[in-house]
Amino acid sequence: MAEAMLVDHDQYSCSICLELLRDPVTIPCGHSYCMSCINECWNTNDQKGIYRCPQCRQAFNSKPPLNRSTVLAEIMEKLRSTESAQSLAGPGEIACDFCAGEMIKAVKSCLECRASYCETHVQPHYNVPALKKHKLVKAAVIPVCPKHDKLLEVYCRTDQKCVCMHCLLDDHKGHDTVPSTTERNEKQDSAKKAVENSKKVFSELVKLIEKKSNEVIEEIKAQEKADLDHGTKLQKKLEGEITELKKREGVLDDLLQTEDNIQFLQNYETVSSSSGSDELPSFSFQPYCSFEDVRKLICDLTGRLETTCSQEISKTINKVSDLSTKRPPFDFVVGDRVRVKPSVVTPIHKWGSVTLLSVGVVKKIQGEWLTVDFPEQRNWTGVVSEMEHVTGAGSGPSSLDSNIKIGDKVRVKPSVVTPTHKWGAVIHKSIGVVQKIQGDSLTVDFPEQKNWTGIVSEMETVASAGSGSSSLDSVIKIGDQVRVKPSVVTPTHKWGAVTHKSIGVVQKIQDESLIVDFPEHKKWTGLVSEMELVTSADLVDIKVGDRVRVKSSIITPKHNWGGHVTHKSVGVVRDIKSEDVIVDFPKHRSWKGILSEMELVN
Structure with missing residues (x-):
């Protein structure tokens, strides 16, 4: 039994202190914690009167009673007795400060005593009333201030570093400071808030598009009604003209049939003048709006929206990826050699004379700002998150781009959305020859444009590529x-x-x-x-009644997935019109797709 519990050690650990449960309590949502851990978590809660489970985030309007879980406590005692055979501290592990002779591995460190304890020597902290108030953490090196030799328990937002209480009266007097637990909670919640905000923004964007779509549809219906009304009026007018012409036709027939010449001549002028000598009016129906033009406009709009959304979302994803690799601000020190990260399109404080290839020396650091002396520009101001270390690099081109030489065949990197000096007649697939390199700029002769100017960091060499199609597309040959x-x-x-x-x-x-x-x-x-x-395999003829699914190579179908269709969904073809196919899936009837996106399922 004990061996089985040891295998699933995390199941019996508190998610707050990450240690085996001590005085375990179970709250109404079913999650269990150390009594001291959940009490401290709720006591430091910023939302007064609301108590949340740290794991599932279920909220309680009043503080739930915390009663010791007897059964769980017994399991913990058995588990600890199984682990009582204490092991020696290995390399990089913390040893108990109270064990004489052998270096026994510590399990807890006390922030008040500034000492580490093994399972045996930590027991007084659970039993002695005065020691119960001490803060125990997982065995680790106690972080202390190198200047005052005091515990680091405050976070300075101004300088973005941890400090002790004495620092607040010294170097960090008047700075924006908060308890370390508060700063940690805020940083842990920031990702969740970003996700919620992203969902809200995209939801609002979808609603906006739906609203505008409805407005266009209503306008089309209004124009359709106007055309129909116009046609109805024109029809009534024509019917009136036809009725009048028929009346005149009857009078003329009567006149032609009379044998009295005098009567004919006397009435002829009257009938002739009433009929008029002008040509009959010409009526033609012209719709106010060409709905084919509307269809083309909507198709063009769809293309532009897809392109814009793809580019902007890619920028956002790249920004998020950049945040995940961002170094902490205090990783830079005065004297470090740095440069602007390649992922930065435009620094917050602009480029000035600096480029992506410029390498400078950090002169001053203040909070999230730093001052750098570059060869091209002294006292340049930048943001810490936009910079990266440079090791063993000169002031010339970086090691990433130093392999580009005059005469090399190059093209714009696929990751570059828009080159610094614009595209001109060049595209991602264009391959040209480097004619000149000066600093971080280079001149390339492309088949489409001679003397094209670009940035070295935006280019990549093309191995064994001619002036024809790139290696990405060279698989397509004549006859294919x-x-x-x-x-x-x-x-x-x-x-x-x-x-x-x-x-x-x-x-x-x-x-x-x-x-x-x-x-x-x-x-x-x-x-x-x-x-x-x-x-x-692509030439398989899909017919009505066939069982099909979306090809695995299709990331997003042209007409989107719908609510329930996935790559694993199998449906039956109900109708085929040109390139469009209508499929009945189990959870989505009348789903619309493209034949080229589908494959047969045996």
Whole structure:
């Protein structure tokens, strides 16, 4: 039994102190804690009158009674008795300060006594009333102030470092300081708040798009009604004209049938003048709005929104990734060699004469700000989170980019959204030859644009690549069967008669362009980067009644997933219209997709 408990040690540990439960109590939500740990957690709670479970975050309006769990306490005693065979402290482990002779491994450290204890010597801290008030933590080196030799228990937000109480009257007088527990709780909650805020922002964005979508739909319906009303009025007017013409036709027939010449001549002028000599009015129906134009506008808007959202969300993700690797501010000291991180597009205090390749020396650090002397600019001010250490690097190009030389074949890195000096006629797939390198700038001759200026850190070398298609697209050759990628909303050279479902044969490849013969459109022009190879597996004919699912290579279907469809969902094809397919999934009827995104399921 005890051996089994040891295997699942974490099950019997307090999630606050991370040690075996001591005086265990179970709160109403079912989670268990040390009595002292949960009491201290709730006593330091900022939201007065609300008590939350540290694990599941369930809230209680009044403080639940904390009664000792007898059964759980007995299990803890048996578990501790099993672990009573104490082990020696190994390298990097804390030894008990009270064990004589052998260095027994400590299990707890007391912040008040500033000493560490093994399982035996820590017992007085659980039994002696005066020692029960001491703060016990997992065995560790007690953090003390090097200047005052006092416990570090306060966090200075101004200088972003831990300090002792004496420091508050000395170097950190008047600074923004809080208890270390408060700062820790805030930092632990910051990620949760960021997630909640992100959900709220994206939810509001979806609501905004839905609102605007409804406005467009209402406007289309209003225009449709206006066209119908206009057509109805025109129809009534034409019917009136027809009735009048029929009356005049009857009068003329009567006049033509009379045999009295005098009567004919006397009435002819009257009938003739009443009919008028002008041509009959011409009526034509012209709708106020071309709904085909609306469809094209919405398609264009969709493409722009997808591009903008992808770029902006990628920037946000990169920013979050950068935060995860951010060094603590106090990792920098005066005299360190630093440079701006490659992930920083524009520093908060601007570039000045500094570039991504500039290497300088830290002159001064104040809170989150630091002053750096660069060769190009003295007393440059930056933010700690935007900087990184440089080891063994000169003031020239960084080791990351030092392999780019004059004559090398290069292209813009895929991670660069927009180059510092703009694209010009160049794209991600363009490959050119370096003509000149000066500082962090370089001049490249591309087939599309000569003397193109870029930044070394934004470029990458292309091994054994010609002026044709890049290595990423070199798999496409003349004679291959290809189609437009599902991710392409509108090809650069437009669709013509081609659709996502169309499969054609490559006739010619020149640089990044290619000519394809489709059954629907001969000599169709496209870009290599917009095309994908079609394998024999892709040529499977999907028919109504087939069982299908979304291909595993599709990240997001063109018409989105819906609420319940996933890569594992299997449905039955109900209808096929051109390149669109309607599928009945178990949890989503009438789901709309693209044939090229689907695969048969045997």
